[in-house]
Amino acid sequence: MSRFFTPTLAALEPYTPGEQLAVPGLVKLNANENPYPPAPGVAAAVAGTIEGLRLYSDLTEAKLTAAIAARCGVPPQWVLCGNGSDENLLLAIRAFCDQNTPLAFADITYSFHPVLCNLLGVPAHVLPLREDFTLDTAAYDALGETIVLANPNAPTSLLTPVGAIERIVQRNPDHPVIVDEAYVDFAGPGASCLPLVAKYENLMVVRTFSKSRSLAGARLGFCVAQPGLIADMNRVKFSYSPYNINSMSEAAGAAAMADEAYFQKTVAAICRTRAETTAGLRQRGFTVLDSATNFVFAAHPQHEAAALCGALRQQNVLVRHFTAPRIQNWLRVTIGTPAQMQRFFAALDAAMG
Numbered sequence: 001m002s003r004f005f006t007p008t009l010a011a012l013e014p015y016t017p018g019e020q021l022a023v024p025g026l027v028k029l030n031a032n033e034n035p036y037p038p039a040p041g042v043a044a045a046v047a048g049t050i051e052g053l054r055l056y057s058d059l060t061e062a063k064l065t066a067a068i069a070a071r072c073g074v075p076p077q078w079v080l081c082g083n084g085s086d087e088n089l090l091l092a093i094r095a096f097c098d099q100n101t102p103l104a105f106a107d108i109t110y111s112f113h114p115v116l117c118n119l120l121g122v123p124a125h126v127l128p129l130r131e132d133f134t135l136d137t138a139a140y141d142a143l144g145e146t147i148v149l150a151n152p153n154a155p156t157s158l159l160t161p162v163g164a165i166e167r168i169v170q171r172n173p174d175h176p177v178i179v180d181e182a183y184v185d186f187a188g189p190g191a192s193c194l195p196l197v198a199k200y201e202n203l204m205v206v207r208t209f210s211k212s213r214s215l216a217g218a219r220l221g222f223c224v225a226q227p228g229l230i231a232d233m234n235r236v237k238f239s240y241s242p243y244n245i246n247s248m249s250e251a252a253g254a255a256a257m258a259d260e261a262y263f264q265k266t267v268a269a270i271c272r273t274r275a276e277t278t279a280g281l282r283q284r285g286f287t288v289l290d291s292a293t294n295f296v297f298a299a300h301p302q303h304e305a306a307a308l309c310g311a312l313r314q315q316n317v318l319v320r321h322f323t324a325p326r327i328q329n330w331l332r333v334t335i336g337t338p339a340q341m342q343r344f345f346a347a348l349d350a351a352m353g
C-alpha cells in the first residue's frame with residue numbers, strides 16, 4: 001500500500017478469486033467455469049462486431065436485452081445487463097445500501113459480498129446458516145435491511161426452495177431482496193425466483209453468462225426486476241460506467257442466448273457428470289452435499305481438505321479450498337468433462353494413498 005491510498009480504504013481486503021494458472025494439461029476445477037466451449041454461433045457473432053469497434057457500444061444493449069427478456073418472459077424494461085453479475089451486485093449494493101441501510105447475507109456464501117460492503121462503506125449484517133448449511137429463513141423476518149441471497153448457494157451448492165425465498169421477500173416489503181441465481185440453470189425446473197418478479201416490486205434476480213453459458217471471460221451478467229429497481233440501478237450505472245458492456249460481449253451473449261438446444265445439451269451433460277462425481281466421492285468416504293450447481297462441496301472424515309487440495313495441485317488438478325470458519329475441511333470441486341473428472345479421481349486416489 002502506498003502512502004497515497006485513502007485512509008477510508010486502508011482496511012480494504014480484496015476478494016481472492018480462484019487461481020488462474022496457465023499450465024499445459026491443467027485440470028482446472030477451481031473457479032466453477034464451464035468445461036464446454038461457448039455455443040457454436042458465438043464465434044461468428046463476435047467476429048461480426050470487429051468493424052463496428054471504432055464506435056462506442058450500445059448504451060442500452062438493446063439486442064442482448066431483447067434476447068434475455070424473451071428468454072425470461074419479461075419486458076425489456078425489466079432487464080439490466082452488467083459487466084459480469086459482480087457488477088450488478090455492486091450496482092445494487094450502491095443503489096440500495098448506505099451507512100444506515102446494511103446489507104444482510106449468510107456467513108457462508110459468495111465471499112464477494114463482504115468485500116463490496118467494505119469498498120462501499122456499507123455495514124454487513126452476517127446471518128449464520130444452520131449447522132447443516134441450510135438457510136435459516138426465519139432469521140430474515142422483518143430485517144429492515146437490504147438482503148442478498150445466493151440461490152443455489154456457493155460454496156455449499158444447496159438450493160433453498162422458491163417458497164422459502166418468497167417468504168423472505170414478503171416479510172421485507174420495504175427493502176430489496178437480491179437473489180443471485182448464478183447457478184440456477186443447474187438446479188432443475190422450478191428453482192428460479194424469476195416467476196415472482198412480476199408479483200414483488202422489491203425482488204431482484206441476478207443471473208450470469210459465466211457458468212451455464214460458458215462465457216466467464218466475456219464478463220456478462222444481467223438482472224431482472226420491476227422497472228423501479230432497474231431505473232435506480234441505471235442511475236448508478238450512468239454515474240460511473242455508461243458503456244459497461246462492450247460490443248463483443250454483447251454479441252457473444254445474444255448468440256449464446258439464441259442457442260437453446262446447445263444450452264440444454266451442455267447443462268444436461270454437466271448434471272450427469274455431477275451425479276457420477278458425487279457417487280465417486282461418496283464411494284471414497286466423502287460427505288457430499290446434494291448439489292444444485294456445477295460444483296460439489298465435499299469433506300472427508302480422515303483426510304484434511306487443505307492437504308488434499310495441495311496434493312491435487314501437485315498433480316496439476318486445481319480445486320478450491322476455503323480457510324473461512326466452518327468450511328475449512330471442505331473442498332469445492334467444479335464439474336468438468338467426464339475425462340477431466342477421471343483425471344481428478346486418479347489424482348485424488350493418489351493423494352489419499
Ligand SMILES: *Cc1c(COP(=O)(O)O)cnc(C)c1O
Binds near residue numbers: 083210219220
Ligand atoms: C460465479 C458467481 C457469480 C458470477 O459472477 P460473474 O461476475 O457473472 O462472473 C455470481 N455469484 C456467485 C455466487 C458466483 O459463484
